[in-house]
Amino acid sequence: xxRSKIRNFGIIAHxxxxxxxxxxxxxEICGVVPKEKMKEQFLDHMDLERERGITIKxxxxxxxxxxxxxxxxYILNLIDTPGHADFSYEVSRSLAACEGVLLVVDASxxxxxxxxxxxxxxxxxxxxxxxxxxxxxxxxxxxERAMREVEAILGEDHLPFTMVSxxxxxxxxxxxxxxxxxxxxxxxxxxxxxxxxxxxxxYDSYRGVIPFIRVKEGEIKKGMEIMMFSTRKSxxxxxxxxxxxxxxxxxxxxxGEVGYVVANxxxxxxxxxxxxxxxxxxxxxxPIPGYKKVKPLVFCSFYPVDYEDYSRxxxxxxxxxxxxxxxxxxxxxxxxxxxxxxCGFLGLLHMEITQxxxxxxxxVEVVATAxxxxxxxxSKSGEILEVRSPRDFPPPSEIEETEEPYVxxxxxxPAEYLGGVMDLCQSRRGIFKDMVxxxxxxxxxxxxxxxxxxxxxxxxxxxxxxxxYASLDYEFIGxxxxxxxxxxxxxxxxxxxxxxxxxxxxxxxxxGRALVSRLKELIPRQLFPISLQAAIGGKIIARxxxxxxxxxxxxxxxxxxxxxxxxxxxxxxxxxxRMKAVGKxxxxxxxxxxVMKSEK
Amino acid sequence: MKELSLYFHFPFCLKRCRYCDFVSYPRRDRSFHLxxxxxVFQEIAWKVEEESLRGRELxxxxxxxxxxxxxxxxxxxxxxxxxxxxxxxxxSVEITMEVNPETVNGDKIKAFQExxxxxxxxGVQSFNPRFLYFLGRSSSLGQxxxxxxxxxxIHCSSWSLDLLYSLPFQSLPEWQQDIEHALIYHPPHxxxxxxxxxxxxxxxxxxxxxxxxxxSPDEEALYFEWTMEKLExxxxxxYEISNFAQPGAECSHNLTYWRGGEYLGVGVSAxxxxxxxxxxxxxxxxxxxxxxxxxxxxxxFQEELEAHQxxxxxxxxxxxxxxxVQSSYLLTRYRRGEVETKLKCLEYLxxxxxxxxxxxxxxxxxxxxxxxxxxxxxxxx
Numbered sequence: 001x002x003r004s005k006i007r008n009f010g011i012i013a014h015x016x017x018x019x020x021x022x023x024x025x026x027x028e029i030c031g032v033v034p035k036e037k038m039k040e041q042f043l044d045h046m047d048l049e050r051e052r053g054i055t056i057k058x059x060x061x062x063x064x065x066x067x068x069x070x071x072x073x074y075i076l077n078l079i080d081t082p083g084h085a086d087f088s089y090e091v092s093r094s095l096a097a098c099e100g101v102l103l104v105v106d107a108s109x110x111x112x113x114x115x116x117x118x119x120x121x122x123x124x125x126x127x128x129x130x131x132x133x134x135x136x137x138x139x140x141x142x143x144e145r146a147m148r149e150v151e152a153i154l155g156e157d158h159l160p161f162t163m164v165s166x167x168x169x170x171x172x173x174x175x176x177x178x179x180x181x182x183x184x185x186x187x188x189x190x191x192x193x194x195x196x197x198x199x200x201x202x203y204d205s206y207r208g209v210i211p212f213i214r215v216k217e218g219e220i221k222k223g224m225e226i227m228m229f230s231t232r233k234s235x236x237x238x239x240x241x242x243x244x245x246x247x248x249x250x251x252x253x254x255x256g257e258v259g260y261v262v263a264n265x266x267x268x269x270x271x272x273x274x275x276x277x278x279x280x281x282x283x284x285x286x287p288i289p290g291y292k293k294v295k296p297l298v299f300c301s302f303y304p305v306d307y308e309d310y311s312r313x314x315x316x317x318x319x320x321x322x323x324x325x326x327x328x329x330x331x332x333x334x335x336x337x338x339x340x341x342x343c344g345f346l347g348l349l350h351m352e353i354t355q356x357x358x359x360x361x362x363x364v365e366v367v368a369t370a371x372x373x374x375x376x377x378x379s380k381s382g383e384i385l386e387v388r389s390p391r392d393f394p395p396p397s398e399i400e401e402t403e404e405p406y407v408x409x410x411x412x413x414p415a416e417y418l419g420g421v422m423d424l425c426q427s428r429r430g431i432f433k434d435m436v437x438x439x440x441x442x443x444x445x446x447x448x449x450x451x452x453x454x455x456x457x458x459x460x461x462x463x464x465x466x467x468x469y470a471s472l473d474y475e476f477i478g479x480x481x482x483x484x485x486x487x488x489x490x491x492x493x494x495x496x497x498x499x500x501x502x503x504x505x506x507x508x509x510x511x512g513r514a515l516v517s518r519l520k521e522l523i524p525r526q527l528f529p530i531s532l533q534a535a536i537g538g539k540i541i542a543r544x545x546x547x548x549x550x551x552x553x554x555x556x557x558x559x560x561x562x563x564x565x566x567x568x569x570x571x572x573x574x575x576x577x578r579m580k581a582v583g584k585x586x587x588x589x590x591x592x593x594x595v596m597k598s599e600k
Numbered sequence: 601m602k603e604l605s606l607y608f609h610f611p612f613c614l615k616r617c618r619y620c621d622f623v624s625y626p627r628r629d630r631s632f633h634l635x636x637x638x639x640v641f642q643e644i645a646w647k648v649e650e651e652s653l654r655g656r657e658l659x660x661x662x663x664x665x666x667x668x669x670x671x672x673x674x675x676x677x678x679x680x681x682x683x684x685x686x687x688x689x690x691x692s693v694e695i696t697m698e699v700n701p702e703t704v705n706g707d708k709i710k711a712f713q714e715x716x717x718x719x720x721x722x723g724v725q726s727f728n729p730r731f732l733y734f735l736g737r738s739s740s741l742g743q744x745x746x747x748x749x750x751x752x753x754i755h756c757s758s759w760s761l762d763l764l765y766s767l768p769f770q771s772l773p774e775w776q777q778d779i780e781h782a783l784i785y786h787p788p789h790x791x792x793x794x795x796x797x798x799x800x801x802x803x804x805x806x807x808x809x810x811x812x813x814x815x816s817p818d819e820e821a822l823y824f825e826w827t828m829e830k831l832e833x834x835x836x837x838x839y840e841i842s843n844f845a846q847p848g849a850e851c852s853h854n855l856t857y858w859r860g861g862e863y864l865g866v867g868v869s870a871x872x873x874x875x876x877x878x879x880x881x882x883x884x885x886x887x888x889x890x891x892x893x894x895x896x897x898x899x900x901f902q903e904e905l906e907a908h909q910x911x912x913x914x915x916x917x918x919x920x921x922x923x924x925v926q927s928s929y930l931l932t933r934y935r936r937g938e939v940e941t942k943l944k945c946l947e948y949l950x951x952x953x954x955x956x957x958x959x960x961x962x963x964x965x966x967x968x969x970x971x972x973x974x975x976x977x978x979x980x981x
Contacts, residue, residue: 552972
């Protein structure tokens with residue numbers, strides 16, 4: 001393979017700016033998919049992706065392109081990238097497989113926070129960026145403004161912009177010509193060793209885990225013994241191939257080429273995104289830099305709505321995990337909801353998608369608790385605890401220090417809504433970092449925010465204060481000290497485990513009071529008065545009382561009523577049995593859900 | 601041989617009240633009513649054979665509805681004569697008829713009395729025209745007062761009066777006026793119910809939409825507490841959750857229900873309790889008539905209670921009454937271990953003040969009466 005004729009490129013864009021449509025047009029022009037067979041948005045395999053207009057997992061397609069201007073044939077490898085901040089590590093690994101990237105911006109929307117985040121990733125990896133202004137056919141299109149904003153975020157003038165309408169196909173041929181012209185071929189790095197980057201993988205029930213790779217150096221072919229750098233495990237290659245877009249076997253993959261490897265890999269654990277494949281007999285002394293083991297940042301627990309679905313829930317999580325190494329889970333138990341699983345996700349979207357896939361693809365209905373983060377607690381004895389549940393949060397006397405995860409939040413917002421957005425960030429304990437005018441109308445804001453503060457409704461609030469015009473992107477930046485406390489709820493002076501929560505000290509009072517008054521509505525009046533208290537350590541911070549039930553009597557009961565009334569009472573009794581008894585008090589499931597659903 | 605009670609359901613009304621969920625049809629012509637009577641007679645004959653009831657002593661007969669006071673006195677006479685062909689009447693037999701004021705006058709009441717009825721239950725519900733209108737009652741205040749006055753005139757010694765409370769915008773003084781108004785007639789017996797609307801009645805959707813205009817449960821508690829105190833002062837015995845009587849004027853028929861006695865119910869939608877089985881007739885008039893014409897059973901539901909259900913039900917029904925339940929009674933009838941569990945529960949409830957324990961007898965306290973549903977749920981398994 002003539003390496004100078006290979007172009008490896010990705011497409012980055014904000015959700016809905018037309019990435020998948022543009023990819024479809026490129027595929028069409030290169031004759032990969034005949035127009036009539038073109039399923040709209042070819043790259044988005046799953047229904048869910050198509051519905052949400054996002055690409056969750058990276059995919060790759062190899063195209064042959066005859067350039068009329070040079071009279072030569074080229075191999076174009078389009079490596080699609082996930083479109084959301086939750087998957088920024090995966091995005092960075094996909095980009096690491098490319099030499100250039102198309103930065104797609106909607107001519108009517110302009111630059112969004114996510115465009116910026118991805119562009120920054122591309123720049124940091126030294127990729128050539130080809131800016132594309134899409135949707136120029138829309139009446140609201142303002143390509144001039146979009147161009148200025150792109151120049152502002154890239155810090156460069158005179159960029160090789162291409163004006164396209166992916167929908168109509170306008171400008172796409174010109175764009176492909178530019179890909180050939182501006183994006184460099186894979187660099188010549190002759191080396192005696194094999195180094196191939198894993199940028200994604202799929203699970204095939206017959207052939208095991210199939211890594212998608214970009215060969216950096218050396219050659220990989222059938223029969224070879226390969227080794228995974230991070231795990232040092234070896235596998236025997238039974239097939240290599242390229243995506244046309246179906247998997248098509250080839251003799252070998254050389255430097256610069258993109259394809260897949262079948263090597264009877266049974267566990268997804270052994271094909272980690274970002275890892276380096278090398279030869280088992282002549283291993284490279286060093287891996288391709290940039291590999292990280294991804295750690296989940298956001299946690300929530302899933303419980304089957306129907307107790308009997310527990311094993312189906314487990315099975316569906318296991319099957320989802322086959323294609324999603326970043327999903328982790330462990331068994332969990334809740335007083336209110338019974339047995340379930342505590343799951344770890346890269347972020348909120350990852351969580352939502354997992355839940356939806358579970359319900360849609362496996363038909364398991366789940367109750368999901370509110371997402372939460374992992375806190376670090378340094379105990380007086382010098383131990384560092386990773387606290388995932390209020391249950392494990394030590395009493396104040398044993399705590400030396402607490403830390404919580406922070407993200408750097410980038411928000412693009414039209415100048416007129418700037419005030420509201422800044423107020424929102426301040427109210428969520430945000431620390432102001434930077435503000436840049438990308439154009440006279442569009443502002444880029446940067447805040448450091450505790451991750452816990454954005455989990456529940458930050459996105460909704462942001463949309464509300466900006467009438468839907470703001471967009472956000474965030475990146476995990478590490479743990480920072482925070483004053484955290486555990487708030488306990490006492491029902492008739494008895495602590496109820498399932499109702500405790502962790503809160504920043506400054507809002508603990510407010511949250512405790514809010515929860516206690518919510519519980520007052522959710523716990524039905526009973527034969528006895530009930531006191532509800534919120535407490536930090538031994539200190540009571542809020543109190544509500546539920547008076548005893550005064551009257552509940554079926555007054556009429558004659559011959560015809562007896563059976564009916566007995567059945568009614570039996571049914572009510574059944575309902576009571578499902579409640580959790582704390583002393584004499586019965587607490588319904590909704591009360592436990594209230595604390596798990598909204599600590600606000 | 602054990603005593604037996606008989607309930608007869610007459611399912612016709614001048615017009616349906618807006619809160620009522622009993623089985624009722626618009627009144628038809630007399631020949632149709634006689635056709636219904638014929639079917640009921642067939643049912644009686646059939647049930648007597650089926651359940652081997654011939655020769656049993658009837659202690660009470662209850663003519664309910666519907667509006668049984670739409671019957672003619674001779675209909676009642678014919679019915680009672682027919683029953684005497686199968687049963688013997690106890691010397692103290694209580695024969696009650698429900699009466700709607702708009703359907704009778706003093707003469708008709710007297711004629712019913714002569715036909716054999718010895719107890720009347722008058723559906724008053726309220727003396728306030730606003731509430732009568734709201735409930736969709738057909739009777740006017742004048743008709744109500746007329747009937748109540750005639751009770752005294754005919755020297756009827758046993759009669760009852762129904763009142764409803766917890767009506768929309770009803771204040772405590774308004775409710776107190778209703779009670780005071782009733783007491784003018786010295787009714788030997790009073791039944792007091794709070795308005796309860798099932799989803800099938802026309803007022804249900806009104807109540808859903810306007811729940812705030814009804815007294816709250818806390819207010820209802822106040823109304824009922826006042827009622828209990830007032831009627832006690834007037835010499836009434838609160839002998840069951842919703843029933844008050846001057847000594848000796850308790851309704852024997854209803855006591856049969858709460859004491860687990862046997863009863864035969866005849867007519868559309870009537871329930872029976874015979875040999876430990878609860879049975880229900882079809883609620884469809886059409887099906888009832890057709891089935892009996894075809895010589896088939898009108899039953900649509902039958903259940904035989906399991907021992908533990910029977911125990912719980914027995915305790916619940918007896919706890920409705922002032923006499924309550926005795927541990928020795930339970931121990932002679934049910935399995936010891938199960939009874940002891942229930943007794944433990946009763947003991948606990950008495951410590952909490954919901955039940956009064958006197959010797960081996962347990963009965964609801966005033967506080968317990970108000971939350972009887974909750975108490976019964978505790979007693980259920």
